[in-house]
Amino acid sequence: MSEFVLLFRSTPEGRRAAMGTPERAQQSLQTWLAWIRRLEAQGHLKSRGQPLDPAGKVVRKGTVTDGPYAESKDLVLGVLVVDARDLDEAARLAADCPIAEQGGSVEVRPVGSIAT
Numbered sequence: 330m331s332e333f334v335l336l337f338r339s340t341p342e343g344r345r346a347a348m349g350t351p352e353r354a355q356q357s358l359q360t361w362l363a364w365i366r367r368l369e370a371q372g373h374l375k376s377r378g379q380p381l382d383p384a385g386k387v388v389r390k391g392t393v394t395d396g397p398y399a400e401s402k403d404l405v406l407g408v409l410v411v412d413a414r415d416l417d418e419a420a421r422l423a424a425d426c427p428i429a430e431q432g433g434s435v436e437v438r439p440v441g442s443i444a445t
Contacts, residue, residue: 333419333438
């Protein structure tokens with residue numbers, strides 16, 4: 330098994346649509362928790378990661394801008410780490426992510442290693 334990071338992306342509008350009212354926020358949370366519990370029950374969940382607040386800064390050489398990605402329409406909303414045989418299996422796991430129903434996407438990235 331290898332580790333893969335799932336990066337959850339959405340637009341500010343998509344985030345507001347999913348979290349805009351207490352009822353929608355509660356429904357969204359329950360849907361996410363059910364998906365995460367399925368990953369865990371199947372032995373794929375390595376780390377629950379953390380949700381990310383939409384506030385932030387982008388730092389580039391010589392500049393700091395309000396962000397997190399002021400020039401981008403997408404926001405990274407959170408991450409988690411899964412175990413999967415390969416990139417294809419990790420993508421299949423991500424395909425069931427609730428964010429797709431909210432107009433968002435999941436970026437699936439293999440976790441690399443640093444040679445020491």
